[in-house]
Amino acid sequence: MAITLKDVAKHAGTSIAAASATLNPGNKSNTRVGDIARHRILSAASELGYAYNPIAKSLVTGKTGVIGLMLPYADAFVDQNPFCATLLASIVTSLMQKHYNLMLYTATSGSVTESSKVAIDSRVDGILLVVPPVNSDVFAHCDKRSIPYVSVIRDIDENACSVNCDDYTGGYMATKHLIDLGHRRIAHFVGNPDVSTTAARLEGYRAAMHDAGIPESDHIEVPSGFLREPGYQSAMMTFSGNPQSAPTAVFACNDLCAAGALQALSELGISVPDEVSIVGFDDTPFSASLQPPLTTIRMPIQEMGALAVDLLVNIIEDRKPTTRQHCLPVSLTLRSSTSTSPKT
Amino acid sequence: MAITLKDVAKHAGTSIAAASATLNPGNKSNTRVGDIARHRILSAASELGYAYNPIAKSLVTGKTGVIGLMLPYADAFVDQNPFCATLLASIVTSLMQKHYNLMLYTATSGSVTESSKVAIDSRVDGILLVVPPVNSDVFAHCDKRSIPYVSVIRDIDENACSVNCDDYTGGYMATKHLIDLGHRRIAHFVGNPDVSTTAARLEGYRAAMHDAGIPESDHIEVPSGFLREPGYQSAMMTFSGNPQSAPTAVFACNDLCAAGALQALSELGISVPDEVSIVGFDDTPFSASLQPPLTTIRMPIQEMGALAVDLLVNIIEDRKPTTRQHCLPVSLTLRSSTSTSPKT
DNA sequence: ATGAAAGCGCTAACAG
């Protein structure tokens, strides 16, 4: 059916090996083939309409040149949280530069589903695990099959590679920023407990509050979540009571949560930042378009994606990375959703 | 290195063929293997930690079980246009149900880049082309290699499969809605000329205006684009002049463009919908969270993704679809960005 | 129901 190297070689009057060396996309040592032969092979190939078959190559080399990307769930792109999308874009770009292809998988939380078992097969040279659920068994599977992997937004263990950002410091900075503005009654809208960043951000909040001498009894930790809706709910719950005892500032677990809170506050007729200040976390593109533009902790998503790809490709190509656990710094992006406490 | 079928067969004391028939994930005719043999093979496989190798299968069957998804550019997810993200999610879900895997590619506009040439190889059984640029040569490449493809948001030719939505009627409905509200000076913020939907939406606008008896000289066609920024610019340009001659309504080429326009209008102190009405196009999730919530034309993105997958898989599995060109209906989603013309 | 053997298209020794 299809034209093969053999056909090309015959047509060009050369050996298959010469044709292989010439037509192999990863042409490294084509010093092997002489100019005349190469030329004959090249023109034979285009004459016959030869198409290289990477599957056959993979079978013999054991490498596919594709890496898998496992996302936590199929709707990771449509949950309105631009985090996954931004990360994906950065990963795709990095991968292309390194001439790797991307296979996309989505897991369901918890155990390895049928689809993710498929992911852990010889079709990929390695896997990028994005926000893997804390109780996932993908790691065990990868280890068993000795498939290299790097996890993004989650530490696995000492031996595994991971890329995180400094959630603790981020939580600390966000809270400290509010404290520096004179706020004392600062609420934290806490993220989902099954995501590893939640605890770190919460700890940062607690530490900043503690360091400011605010007693634990005055900490306001409101269970919330990483989506707009829980942010909205938490704000409604927190601010629909007595305004005297309500907090004057909120550190939301992420920007989407902050967006929900912003909407609730707007509906309650509470002005941001005049009456209540809000800080988010992530600094994804839409945060700047919120009303008011959101002060938030910037997570270096692009860099995280690029670094994860770097690490994984290095492992795949047998250049063991010197540092396994990476924690990228965050920073405060000042916009208009925070101001001095009305009480000061 | 790795455990192969041969190892399993030897361990189980059966033939390789029996092991193959038993362990093949797409186990169709395993009537071939008797119960005793199957059992021995199964336990041998798990004892040895056998992992199936789909690459080897692909080499002999010529099928990979993976389909490629070609997006117009790497930032398709982060351009704040949730369209690609929503479509991707729907495609991923449909594909998983059909037990196909997804390989993600991004093209650059115009010609087939190196990366997309790679896409058109034996690693995929077919390709989904999303919003392919009008001057792209991927189609020619696919045809040459006889790789099945389906294009989403763009017609190629009579013989190719495509999934579109009714942009013309959508444009007509959007404009008609504004006309029915009493508006006469209605602007259309026109999309990028290199995207195929642009012309159809524009034609719909023109037809509705024409049918309402509004002379062509009163049509207001403002060059814009499918992103927030061009929408903002177009609105600034359109509404910063004399309010007497400014339009009272805008039909924006998509929601993102409408969002930009909304922001510009807000900055200009022009109230929506009291002074100016706005209609968008797409009805992606964020449209409802805009201020004010956006009246828009709903595009059935989920259905489009599912249909595209259906078509492609049917072609791949030799069930030629009866209908090639699909055009899904759109509908008007009424929210709060439109109201009766201030002049009526 | 089962086994033997011939490849799928390519790479990687190994000889020349």
Next chain:
DNA sequence: CTGTTAGCGCTTTCAT
């Protein structure tokens, strides 16, 4: 520099 050859791990006739 060049050609020959032995597989990579699996499916698939074709015998049995």
